[in-house]
Amino acid sequence: MNRAQFLRLSALGTFGLATRGLAFPSGYTGIPSGIRPYLQTPRPDSMWVSWFSDNAPSGLIEWGSSPGALVNSVAADLDVLGSGYNYHAGRITGLSPNSYYYYRVSNGSTVSEVFRFRTPPPAGTKTGRMRVLVMGDNQIIAENRYEKLIACAKAKIESLYNKPIEEVIDFILMPGDQVDVGTLDHYRNLHFKQCGLISPNIPIMTTIGNHETYYDTGMNLYGRIFRYDDINYGGVTSPGGEKYYSYQLANIAFVHTSSEHTGAEQKGWVRSLVDVLKTDSTTDLCISVCHRPYQAEQYVGDISGWFRSDIMPIFAETEKHVMNIGAHHHLYARGQTREWPIYHIISGGTAWDQYWGQSTELDMDDVQKTIANWAWQLMDFDLAARRMDVTCYSEANVRLPAATRWNYDSRMVDSFHRQLGLALPSQPSLTNTFSAPVTLPLSLQCSAFATSTAETLNSTWFQVASDAAFTSLKVDKIRDFENLYGDTGAPLYEPVDINAGINLLQFPLAANSLPNGSYYTRVRHRDSNAAWSPWSASKTFEVTGSVVADPKITLAKKVYAYTENFSVVYENGPGNAKDWIGIYKKGQSPGPVASTSWQYVSGKSGTLNFTTDLAAGQEWFAAFFANDGYTEVAPRVPFYVGSTPTLTTDKTAYAEGETVNVTFANAPGSTKDWIGIYKVGQTPGVGGVTSTAYQYTPAASGTKSFANLPKGYYYAVYLVNDGYFEISQRVAFSVGSQISSVSMASNQVPSGQDFTVNFSNGPGIPKDYLGIFKQGETPGVDVLTAYLYFDGKTNGSATFHLPNLAPGNYFVAMYTNDSYTEVSNRYNFTVVAPTPLKLEQSSIEGNQMRLRFSAQPGKNYTVQRSVDLQTWQPVRTVVPSSSSHEELVDFDRSINERCFFRILLQE
Structure with missing residues (x-):
């Protein structure tokens, strides 16, 4: 099935069959009856x-x-x-x-x-081992998937070590979505109950996921059930209480962040933790947790951009941070950050079905493998060696038939390690000799992997740039010795290594992949300890006989602070000795007006560094000119010099008619700078788009109030000089409820027939979806009948293919961000039982027979004729447009006094 056919829950029978077919480990008799306590917050x-x-x-x-x-x-x-x-x-x-x-x-x-x-051992212990079991999203209450995963993990661990599990595992780390909704029913009857096999013996430490926030927006229940507010690492108290917290066990610091409560406060807390971690002699390793992952190859973009851009760089300041654990996607994935020796994984447990072909997908070079299985991970720390070994065991694949789904028997699908104190790989070199211009295709080649350790080659990183500083990259590719992406399809759905057979020490440049011009290239090696070698010495080469590219210039940013130096990268220039780049104010005409700053280029490609102060509060542009004249050879690049304002709203969701207050700070304060309010999906000034509302901001800070905004999903943005140049981040908010709308062409759907749902004014979030419930059911309490994601579009349609949808009354609505938050109207529809094929009337009209029969609209029927009831000849195929159809068919009465007709439904 493709993602348009994916069923989310049991009303269609899919999961009912699955539950009956799932196999527990041999000898498992279920969670014993009686009180099953739940351990948490282990301390020495x-x-x-x-x-x-x-x-x-x-x-x-x-x-x-x-x-x-x-x-x-x-x-x-x-x-x-x-x-x-x-x-x-x-x-x-x-x-x-x-x-x-x-x-x-x-x-x-x-x-x-x-x-x-x-x-656990005392804080600061540096001998012995610590082992942590990692298990992600529980989420499904209607069946015991998570119980099965736990039972499989327990059986495997006890078999591996020949000991009871509490003698092996120190604690269980859960990276979020322990429930589907944050209600008492789900905490007790999903999380506590399904963990009951091991929770009396091994403490569990949870993380807030997006599903914990549904129906518990203030995290009241979460805070009353879990006891994390009085623990900390390094004396740094969390301002978020149980929402985000830290602790130390032995010589390892564990930091649970919240991807659902991002902001300056939590970032400052992480900053303080890392400052302590850098100098704390009692800790050698650090593990961070964030429910929304660092990177993902399915549902591309559905990650924690906050953790990726704001938090990971802080953790990366110390080598002690060796891994980030995420979840949210219901599978297993593992990668390494591009720049740092830090692993990141997705431990997605056994939540809603997720598989290849279901979403927007993209092979990311900072993800080494994505395996769409239900799996768990074992982290094994050698405290003295400052070493972490991680092994992932797979248990089931949702694409397999229900009866054989849980047949992997704890199959090991990944293992990796990180050990501090090992030497880096040796610096490689490029072995190509470029004594003359080259014609593509070309294979860049580097020296063999070399190291003084026992590590092996995991990755190579080739770069090709148009400038010596490698700021204008044309090739920027990391490749791993294995890259599991996608699967083999039916019947086994095994992972596929798309890097199988490639030579990591070579990188092919295809014909016409680079335009004619001069380039710089370099390479580095990464070992199986996630450590990078130094970059090789760079080499230059010139491409000829390729495509002719237009010259262009680029800047790294669009907003620069006053007195901040900036660089202009130029490419594919004419190559004249006096080609040059000039800096002008917006609106100035080069030639009649002299440039504020300028420099000659050197060659066809390169980088120019500008240090001249430019007036603040102004829009500028860089331009590329040929041969000491004013003929521009590339598109201009606009930028702004001045302060970067911050925008905040007092709420993220407003009632219809409520005033929206947008506060701004650190603004330039020009008289014609302004804040614009736009609908999500709109781009200021593009295609004639105008703001829904705006106000000028002739001050460095303040608050602007916007009243009577129509209901909708909006963002506020700061623009300058009465134009459309954005110099702030966009701040999203909504006005009103049930902003989105859904509709169908008909409220009657014949059973087994595809049907399309139209939608408009969506929030624009990757995991918005259309959900179908039976009429009278409550989303988040009753289980979904079916659902479809639609790639975060704000307007469009999606087609359901549900051949087994039972006749009955249903409604469809839009839900946002993988939650049960209903953002649209409910469209009620009825699935009607198939109309039985029945001949209602027949009559002879000359040499024609008039047939009227009951039919299913849109289905194919064949009318056949016979004179002996033995041999039938097709007359025609008809597709009725209504449930009662009439058809005139010819017959020759002179051949035989008898003529028989029949009608067949083509399945």
């Missing part, structure tokens, strides 16, 4: 124990150093979260590090069995 001297009960008024925790001597007790606090949702939590204190303890919990006469856990 304490452990939190929590559980749910229906109506018990109080709880007790009894514990000790042996199962027969539970001589200590702790009264568990009672938090009545809701009717039938009594939450008990108590902290066992006074424990010794790296020790086993036994405990049981009780509510009155209801007593659990005795369980065992192990405390």
Whole structure:
């Protein structure tokens, strides 16, 4: 099936069959009955124990150093979260590090069995091992997928080490979406229940994902259930409480960020953590967690841009940060950041089905493998060696038939490591000799991989640029020795290595891939420890006999601060000795007006550095001129010199009729600078687009109020000098509810027939989707019947192919950002049962027979004729447009007094 055919939930029977066909590990008998406590927040001297009960008024925790001597007790606090949702939590204190303890919990006469856990070693411990089990999105409450994943992981780990799992695993790290919606039902009956096989023995540390925020926008339930607000790393207290937090176990710092609560406050907290981490002698390694991943090859763009651009560079300031763990996409993926020796993975658990061909997809060179399986990961730390080994085990593939889906038997699909203190790979060299201009195709070649360690070659990074500083890159490609992307399709859907057979030490430049001109090239090697070698010495070469490219110039940014130096990269120039680049104010005419600054170029391609101060609060442009004259040989490049304003709104969602307040700061303050309000999907000044509203901003800071905006999805942006040059980030907000709209051509859909849903005024987010529910059901409480993503378009249509959609009454609506937040009207429609094929009337009119029959509109029917009821001849194919169809067919009465007709539905 393609993504237009993907069914999300069980109303069509897909998951009902799957549940009956899924196989647990051999010998598994299910989660034992009775109270199943949930451990969290492990410390060398304490452990939190929590559980749910229906109506018990109080709880007790009894514990000790042996199962027969539970001589200590702790009264568990009672938090009545809701009717039938009594939450008990108590902290066992006074424990010794790296020790086993036994405990049981009780509510009155209801007593659990005795369980065992192990405390972690003291902070700063640099000997021994620590092992962490990583398992992503739980999310599905209607079946026990996650329970199966846990059972498979437990069986495999205990088989590998021949020990009970609590003797192997120190804690479980979950990177978000532990629930589908943040309701009591999902916390108790999804997360706590399906983790019940191991939660009494191994503590679990969770992360906020987008689904935790649905129905719990203030994170009230999350904060009451999980106890993270009194732990920290390095004495740096989190201003976000349980929303984002950190802790240290042994010599490893763990940092759980929130991709759902981004902003300056959390960024400042990370900044403080990393400052401590750099000099803290008690920590050697650091693991970060962010639910939305650093990079993804499916649903391209659905990542945490905030973590990628704002947070990862801070973590990268110290080599101690060795890996970032994400989730959100329901599969496994692993890559390395382009610049730094840092791994990033997606641990997507067993949530909603995700597979190849379902979304916008792109092979990313900072992702080494994407495997659309349900999987889990084991992190094994050698504390003395400052080494992390990670192994990924796959359990199931949603594309396989339900009866054989869970047949991977903990198949190892990935392993990698990071060890600090090892030498970098040796600097490679380019072995090409360029004594004369070259004609493409050409293969760039480098020396063999060399290192003083036992590491092997993982990646090469080839660059080709038009300038010696490598700022104007024409080739910028990292290739790994393996690159798992896509699958083989039916019947096995195995991963495909699209780099199989390539020579990493060569990089092919195809014919016409570079225009004629001069270029610079270099290469570096990355080893299996994720470490890069130094760049090779660069070499220059000239391409001839290729395509002729137009000259162009580029700047790195569009806004520069006053007195900030800037560079202009020029390419494919005429090559005259006195070609030059000039800097002018917007509106000036080169020639009659002298340039404010200028320089001659050197050769056809290169970089010029400008240090001349340019007046602030002005738009400028760079222009490329030929041969000491004023003939421009390339398009101008506009830029702005001045401060970069920040915009904020007091809300992200406004009621219709409510005033929108946009606050600006650090603005240039020119009289004709302005804030424009535009609909999402619009570009200021392009195609005659005008703002919905605007106001001038003749001050450095302030607030502008916009009243009576029609309902819609908008953004505010700062533009300068009465024009359309944007110098701020766009700030999104919405006005009104049910802004989007959905419709269908008909509210009657014949069973088995494709149907199209039109939509308009969408929020423009990659994982907006059209969801179908049965009429009377509640989104987020009742399960989806079917859904379709539509690539974040604001207007368009999507076609459902649901051949097994049962007759009945349904509604379709738009939901935003993979949530159950309903942003459109509901369009009610009915799936009608197939009209039985029935001959309603026939009559003879001369040499014609008039047939009227009940039919399914749009289906193909064949009318056949026979004179002996043995041999049938086709007369014609008809496609009825209504449920009652008439057809005139010819027959020759002189051949036989009898003539028979029949009508067949073509399936």
